[in-house]
Amino acid sequence: MKENKQHTILKAHQLSIGYKTKKAETVIASNINFELQKGQLIGLVGANGIGKSTLLRTLIKVQPELSGSIRLNNKDLKTTTTLELAKQLSIVLTEPLSSKNLSVIELVALGRHPYTNWIGNLTENDTTIIKKALTLVNILELKDKKCYELSDGQLQKVMIARALAQDTDVIVLDEPTSHLDMYHKAYILKLLQKLTKETGKTILFSSHEIDLAIQLCDTMIVMQKDNVVCNQPCHLITEGVFESLFPKDLIVFDDKTGSFRVTK
Amino acid sequence: MGEQKTYRLQFTLLAFALLVCFVVNISLGSINIPLKSIFGSFFGSVESSSNWNVIIMDYRLPKAITAIMVGSGLGISGLLMQTLFRNPLAGPFVLGISSGASLGVALVILGSGLFGGLFATALATKWSIVIAASLGSFLVLLAVLAVSNKVRDTMAILIIGLMFGSITAAIVSVLSYFSSAEQLQQYIFWGFGSLSNLSWSELLIFFCIYAIGLILSIASIKGLNSLLLGDNYAKSLGLNLKQSRFIIIVATSLIAGTITAFAGPIAFIGLAIPHLTRQIFKTTNHKILLPAVFLFGGIVMLICDTIAQVPNSDYTLPINAITALVGAPVVIWLLVRQRKMMF
Numbered sequence: 001m002k003e004n005k006q007h008t009i010l011k012a013h014q015l016s017i018g019y020k021t022k023k024a025e026t027v028i029a030s031n032i033n034f035e036l037q038k039g040q041l042i043g044l045v046g047a048n049g050i051g052k053s054t055l056l057r058t059l060i061k062v063q064p065e066l067s068g069s070i071r072l073n074n075k076d077l078k079t080t081t082t083l084e085l086a087k088q089l090s091i092v093l094t095e096p097l098s099s100k101n102l103s104v105i106e107l108v109a110l111g112r113h114p115y116t117n118w119i120g121n122l123t124e125n126d127t128t129i130i131k132k133a134l135t136l137v138n139i140l141e142l143k144d145k146k147c148y149e150l151s152d153g154q155l156q157k158v159m160i161a162r163a164l165a166q167d168t169d170v171i172v173l174d175e176p177t178s179h180l181d182m183y184h185k186a187y188i189l190k191l192l193q194k195l196t197k198e199t200g201k202t203i204l205f206s207s208h209e210i211d212l213a214i215q216l217c218d219t220m221i222v223m224q225k226d227n228v229v230c231n232q233p234c235h236l237i238t239e240g241v242f243e244s245l246f247p248k249d250l251i252v253f254d255d256k257t258g259s260f261r262v263t264k
Numbered sequence: 265m266g267e268q269k270t271y272r273l274q275f276t277l278l279a280f281a282l283l284v285c286f287v288v289n290i291s292l293g294s295i296n297i298p299l300k301s302i303f304g305s306f307f308g309s310v311e312s313s314s315n316w317n318v319i320i321m322d323y324r325l326p327k328a329i330t331a332i333m334v335g336s337g338l339g340i341s342g343l344l345m346q347t348l349f350r351n352p353l354a355g356p357f358v359l360g361i362s363s364g365a366s367l368g369v370a371l372v373i374l375g376s377g378l379f380g381g382l383f384a385t386a387l388a389t390k391w392s393i394v395i396a397a398s399l400g401s402f403l404v405l406l407a408v409l410a411v412s413n414k415v416r417d418t419m420a421i422l423i424i425g426l427m428f429g430s431i432t433a434a435i436v437s438v439l440s441y442f443s444s445a446e447q448l449q450q451y452i453f454w455g456f457g458s459l460s461n462l463s464w465s466e467l468l469i470f471f472c473i474y475a476i477g478l479i480l481s482i483a484s485i486k487g488l489n490s491l492l493l494g495d496n497y498a499k500s501l502g503l504n505l506k507q508s509r510f511i512i513i514v515a516t517s518l519i520a521g522t523i524t525a526f527a528g529p530i531a532f533i534g535l536a537i538p539h540l541t542r543q544i545f546k547t548t549n550h551k552i553l554l555p556a557v558f559l560f561g562g563i564v565m566l567i568c569d570t571i572a573q574v575p576n577s578d579y580t581l582p583i584n585a586i587t588a589l590v591g592a593p594v595v596i597w598l599l600v601r602q603r604k605m606m607f
Binding site: 085101 | 350482483490492493497501504547549
């Protein structure tokens with residue numbers, strides 16, 4: 001039990017998420033509990049509008065939690081400063097880049113910001129880390145291209161390289177596979193799996209590719225209307241969690257193949 | 265690695281070009297002064313009471329320095345606004361800072377008619393114009409700041425800036441309806457923009473405020489770079505978003521506000537210079553762009569001013585007309601050539 005605790009990177013306890021205005025509190029999901037271990041690939045799945053993005057936004061401190069606690073490296077997220085957080089957690093969002101005029105290397109180099117001096121000068125160590133990030137994602141030959149010249153798949157890899165260059169324990173990705181074709185969906189998720197193995201980072205992503213996630217993830221967080229389950233994919237299958245994920249009138253889960261089928 | 269490119273050659277060339285433009289600007293004017301005497305005045309080898317010396321030291325030199333400060337300052341505030349608002353069309357005008365300044369000036373020059381003819385002459389002195397313009401831009405800045413703390417959407421702030429422009433235009437047209445031809449002429453002349461008529465003491469005040477704005481801009485370089493990714497990414501990189509935004513807006517309003525106060529509302533430079541600079545410096549790194557925009561802005565403004573004074577003639581064209589004639593085609597050319605403007 002004690003050993004287990006040492007490897008826990010991110011922990012949510014009795015977490016309740018949603019939006020708070022002056023008048024009312026809109027609870028989107030509550031009673032969320034999970035512990036994410038070091039070096040794991042974690043997939044977050046659930047139907048549209050169930051609160052996946054809200055959960056991720058809460059975990060990366062873009063919006064505050066309603067109640068409960070999130071602990072990153074055993075420190076409460078509320079007391080973690082922006083700069084401390086920047087050194088522990090990096091993100092890849094769905095929102096489009098503000099400036100597509102950035103070159104790949106400039107963009108990846110921005111990942112070093114939490115470590116550079118007031119004007120952002122890169123040290124030799126920084127350039128080594130940037131190069132390593134580019135190599136890990138196999139985009140070293142793209143380094144001088146401008147972002148507007150890249151395809152969606154390439155751009156996603158560049159954003160992942162930027163997050164790697166930030167050199168954090170945790171990387172959170174919001175739907176990294178949307179807009180991508182079948183091959184690139186598999187490619188990106190496989191890449192994430194490789195990164196957890198080679199760098200020991202914890203990678204959490206949300207996705208609609210449930211069958212791919214079942215095959216690749218170490219742990220999955222499944223968001224349903226009333227509860228949020230976190231376990232290994234094989235356990236989740238035997239517990240029948242995926243069957244109740246969607247209404248049964250159109251698609252059914254086949255627990256032998258670990259994928260969904262359209263009902264005939 | 266590509267990222268660490270220093271563009272040393274381009275910087276050397278630009279600095280040299282700035283120097284050449286500076287000397288050319290000073291040597292050309294309504295009276296022909298040989299180059300030898302110009303250097304003579306700089307180094308004190310010409311009698312200080314001679315006519316040429318007076319023209320150079322009290323008229324042409326302050327004007328050339330003003331041109332450099334106006335061009336570089338407007339360029340830098342344009343660069344800051346384009347990055348902060350993530351909009352390639354942003355500039356000091358879009359934020360409403362220049363409109364605020366114009367409103368202040370309009371109230372002083374035109375409004376005096378409303379308050380009775382007695383005040384007219386007392387109010388419309390040069391200093392009151394400067395104070396009114398600074399106050400106007402500062403008030404608009406406060407309003408924009410208040411809004412930007414409430415509204416997180418940068419588009420909304422841009423639109424609010426445009427609305428300030430409309431309000432200014434409306435108030436000016438109401439005021440001009442009630443004011444005399446003389447007052448109207450005075451306001452219109454201010455609106456033409458002018459780099460001359462600044463005394464050394466005025467120049468010193470101008471320089472001090474400009475320098476503060478410049479220092480704040482340099483301090484914001486790292487933040488500006490991370491803002492290129494968008495607010496959420498910038499925050500995830502450890503940037504204090506509210507503070508950085510505040511510093512950038514204060515820097516812009518200080519620079520653009522004083523420039524409008526001393527030189528009038530000068531159009532297009534703030535918008536065009538950053539885009540021109542990006543054509544030569546193929547980078548988005550503000551560490552490179554900021555000094556490049558500084559040099560480029562100074563050069564373009566000196567050239568515009570040299571054209572405006574029509575060498576060897578008594579005519580001086582309005583500087584604002586020249587900057588628009590130079591700036592507008594540049595923006596059109598960029599749009600046609602690239603099909604889209606990027607920042």
